[in-house]
Amino acid sequence: MVVTGAEVVVKCLQEENIEYVFGYPGGAVLHIYDELFKQDKVRHVLVRHEQAAVHAADGYARSTEKVGVALVTSGPGVTNAVTGIATAYMDSIPLVVITGQVPTAAIGLDAFQEVDTVGITRPCVKHNFLVKNVEDIAPTIKKAFYLARTGRPGPVLVDIPKDVTAQRCEYDYPRSVAMRSYNPVVKGHQGQIKKAVQLLLEARRPMVYAGGGVIQSNSSEKLVKLVRMLGFPCTNTLMGLGGYPATDRQFVGMLGMHGTYEANMAMQYSDVLLAIGARFDDRVIGDPAHFAQVPRKIIHIDIDPSSISKRVKVDIPIVGNVSDVLDDVLRLIESATSRPDGEALAAWWAQIEEWRGRDCLKYDRASPIIKPQYVIEKLWEVTGGDAFVTSDVGQHQMWAAQFYKFDKPRRWINSGGLGTMGFGLPAAMGVQLAHPGSAVACVTGEGSIQMCIQELGTCKQFRLPLKIVNLNNRYLGMVRQWQELFHGNRYSGSYMDFLPDFARLAEAYGHVGITVESPSDVEGALQEAFERKNELVFLDIKVDQTENVYPMVLGGKGLTEMILSEDL
Amino acid sequence: MRHVISLLLENEAGALSRVSGLFSARAYNIESLTVAPTDDPSLSRMTIVTSGSDDVIEQITKQLNKLVEVVKVVDLSEAAHIERELMLVKVRATGKDREELKRMADIFRGRIIDVTESAYVIELTGNSTKLDAFFDAIDRNLILETVRTGVCGIGRGDRILRI
Ligand SMILES: Cc1ncc(C[n+]2csc(CCOP(=O)(O)OP(=O)(O)O)c2C)c(N)n1
Numbered sequence: 001m002v003v004t005g006a007e008v009v010v011k012c013l014q015e016e017n018i019e020y021v022f023g024y025p026g027g028a029v030l031h032i033y034d035e036l037f038k039q040d041k042v043r044h045v046l047v048r049h050e051q052a053a054v055h056a057a058d059g060y061a062r063s064t065e066k067v068g069v070a071l072v073t074s075g076p077g078v079t080n081a082v083t084g085i086a087t088a089y090m091d092s093i094p095l096v097v098i099t100g101q102v103p104t105a106a107i108g109l110d111a112f113q114e115v116d117t118v119g120i121t122r123p124c125v126k127h128n129f130l131v132k133n134v135e136d137i138a139p140t141i142k143k144a145f146y147l148a149r150t151g152r153p154g155p156v157l158v159d160i161p162k163d164v165t166a167q168r169c170e171y172d173y174p175r176s177v178a179m180r181s182y183n184p185v186v187k188g189h190q191g192q193i194k195k196a197v198q199l200l201l202e203a204r205r206p207m208v209y210a211g212g213g214v215i216q217s218n219s220s221e222k223l224v225k226l227v228r229m230l231g232f233p234c235t236n237t238l239m240g241l242g243g244y245p246a247t248d249r250q251f252v253g254m255l256g257m258h259g260t261y262e263a264n265m266a267m268q269y270s271d272v273l274l275a276i277g278a279r280f281d282d283r284v285i286g287d288p289a290h291f292a293q294v295p296r297k298i299i300h301i302d303i304d305p306s307s308i309s310k311r312v313k314v315d316i317p318i319v320g321n322v323s324d325v326l327d328d329v330l331r332l333i334e335s336a337t338s339r340p341d342g343e344a345l346a347a348w349w350a351q352i353e354e355w356r357g358r359d360c361l362k363y364d365r366a367s368p369i370i371k372p373q374y375v376i377e378k379l380w381e382v383t384g385g386d387a388f389v390t391s392d393v394g395q396h397q398m399w400a401a402q403f404y405k406f407d408k409p410r411r412w413i414n415s416g417g418l419g420t421m422g423f424g425l426p427a428a429m430g431v432q433l434a435h436p437g438s439a440v441a442c443v444t445g446e447g448s449i450q451m452c453i454q455e456l457g458t459c460k461q462f463r464l465p466l467k468i469v470n471l472n473n474r475y476l477g478m479v480r481q482w483q484e485l486f487h488g489n490r491y492s493g494s495y496m497d498f499l500p501d502f503a504r505l506a507e508a509y510g511h512v513g514i515t516v517e518s519p520s521d522v523e524g525a526l527q528e529a530f531e532r533k534n535e536l537v538f539l540d541i542k543v544d545q546t547e548n549v550y551p552m553v554l555g556g557k558g559l560t561e562m563i564l565s566e567d568l
Numbered sequence: 569m570r571h572v573i574s575l576l577l578e579n580e581a582g583a584l585s586r587v588s589g590l591f592s593a594r595a596y597n598i599e600s601l602t603v604a605p606t607d608d609p610s611l612s613r614m615t616i617v618t619s620g621s622d623d624v625i626e627q628i629t630k631q632l633n634k635l636v637e638v639v640k641v642v643d644l645s646e647a648a649h650i651e652r653e654l655m656l657v658k659v660r661a662t663g664k665d666r667e668e669l670k671r672m673a674d675i676f677r678g679r680i681i682d683v684t685e686s687a688y689v690i691e692l693t694g695n696s697t698k699l700d701a702f703f704d705a706i707d708r709n710l711i712l713e714t715v716r717t718g719v720c721g722i723g724r725g726d727r728i729l730r731i
Contacts, residue, residue: 122585122589250718
């Protein structure tokens with residue numbers, strides 16, 4: 001069958017069973033848009049800004065096990081998309097981003113809307129391609145999907161010049177991909193796994209530290225099985241929340257800069273640490289030298305060898321897919337004759353319970369001003385703990401992570417690595433499209449929401465009944481918190497003198513807007529929002545302007561050098 | 569510590585910039601980088617001379633391996649290997665310097681490959697220290713221009729980098 005390059009693109013997407021393409025048209029992709037128009041298998045979601053297209057594809061991918069797809073035009077379309085691509089890259093999210101390019105003959109001549117897309121995006125993609133021949137489109141797209149979802153996942157970009165989408169060729173979608181330069185490891189090294197199991201069984205103060213890799217590899221059930229079988233405490237990173245059920249007794253909360261007292265203490269004082277699909281980053285273990293002061297044996301399971309021993313030296317590295325490695329670990333433990341020393345474990349748990357007794361997330365429940373933590377607790381109650389929650393970046397993000405107890409994987413959707421304000425709303429659109437009947441909340445702040453607020457238009461057009469929970473503290477709260485701690489309360493640039501009336505703004509877009517100013521109205525407003533099943537409800541909740549996120553490990557400090565709330 | 573890293577990568581447009589981009593993005597040192605296609609034209613071979621602590625070198629090899637177009641990576645300096653570099657030096661050669669420069673080129677087993685009334689171009693190969701030594705052996709004021717290829721390296725004996 002002889003077809004045009006643009007038809008090839010659309011056929012490839014159909015072949016990959018892509019439901020939604022998030023995009024924005026322009027000159028260089030017009031042929032592709034024309035082909036999208038002529039079919040109805042792949043649906044196009046017209047966003048209002050290319051950054052949002054990529055975030056929406058990203059939210060779609062994070063909440064499913066599928067690859068998200070975005071389509072943007074050359075030049076400004078690409079540069080707008082870069083923030084989204086970098087966000088996905090930092091969190092290892094599988095995306096295929098198709099970008100239009102100026103015609104082949106114009107490349108390099110500073111043509112209208114030309115940028116060096118492959119060059120600009122190179123440091124923030126898993127891989128990228130410039131397709132110069134129409135025959136190469138199908139094999140390249142096939143490779144792009146394969147690269148995006150295998151190994152350590154990530155965004156892959158395919159740049160296609162306009163003339164190539166107009167040329168014709170025989171269409172044939174390759175069945176399989178073979179790349180001699182790319183062979184991701186799956187199985188872990190058996191000898192290493194044996195050693196790891198041995199160490200786990202000898203542990204006296206064990207700790208399981210699980211990150212986003214558990215979510216990505218769909219290994220939550222295996223993690224739960226392992227942790228329960230051994231009776232060990234378990235913590236999740238910001239990216240790993242939901243990987244282990246937060247309401248379970250063996251869960252000690254999130255760790256890291258704003259982690260719980262008990263999680264950070266248990267990390268530091270463990271004698272055997274099992275790290276699974278996590279990468280010991282600076283927000284997680286603080287100062288690595290301080291972390292190294294306590295001797296402990298570390299087992300590290302990760303698909304990416306370069307994540308192992310990058311910041312913290314480990315004793316037993318296991319490179320492999322978390323899911324496959326956990327299978328092997330579980331099998332060996334099940335057949336092992338010994339079990340960890342019960343007495344030692346009981347003493348360790350007693351210590352952990354004592355730490356937990358500090359109640360480090362305590363806040364003033366009697367406050368006449370709405371406390372942001374209270375809103376998240378109520379959100380959890382009203383949604384039965386079963387909503388998809390996206391967030392932006394700032395204090396509200398940390399409160400959502402601390403107070404919404406995620407029991408299932410892929411329910412907590414946030415930009416952990418890049419920390420991209422503006423992520424929450426468009427990501428929620430992708431989540432809602434992937435899960436049409438489910439409750440999807442976007443927890444945001446008045447700063448972040450304004451970075452992609454235009455997407456309220458997309459939500460109306462595609463009837464996305466999101467619940468936006470705006471924790472409005474009139475400050476760029478996280479910035480204000482740092483200025484309070486490090487800069488003598490000089491709130492430089494962190495206060496917005498003018499803010500819109502968000503409820504009326506939402507109404508202007510055809511949605512429901514509710515302003516909440518009193519603690520007694522919070523629950524009712526949330527209930528109303530979730531009862532309005534077919535409408536987007538924007539809850540503008542006026543919260544305490546002075547509240548800070550605790551515990552907090554200051555930059556460069558050790559994990560156990562936490563500042564706790566004054567309320568404690 | 570100085571390391572010589574050798575890699576095979578797909579001979580595709582953009583592969584070189586992925587490698588050099590990696591070094592600059594992650595603030596790794598590059599002393600020299602050479603690249604050319606191999607006997608198999610679909611593959612390029614690259615030699616990178618870099619330096620760093622063991623941890624940094626470990627990260628460099630891991631990060632290189634992660635690049636999709638990189639097929640194989642070895643740290644040549646982990647075992648016996650040979651390094652060679654080619655240098656062309658243009659020197660002012662007049663009067664009694666002509667004889668002296670000729671003599672030095674001979675001692676360093678170089679060849680004079682271009683001769684004019686006032687200048688020679690001398691071709692020298694060897695490891696980097698030998699080429700450096702040549703500068704010390706001649707009167708530096710006579711040097712008009714130099715160009716060096718950077719190091720290329722290969723393992724000794726049975727150490728073979730192929731796919
Ligand atoms: C795109 C972007 N710009 C700047 C920052 C730096 N930053 C981190 S948190 C924050 C404040 C966020 O304010 P808001 O959304 O109101 O949330 P709050 O902290 O008040 O809950 C800023 C400016 C960022 N993370 N992302």
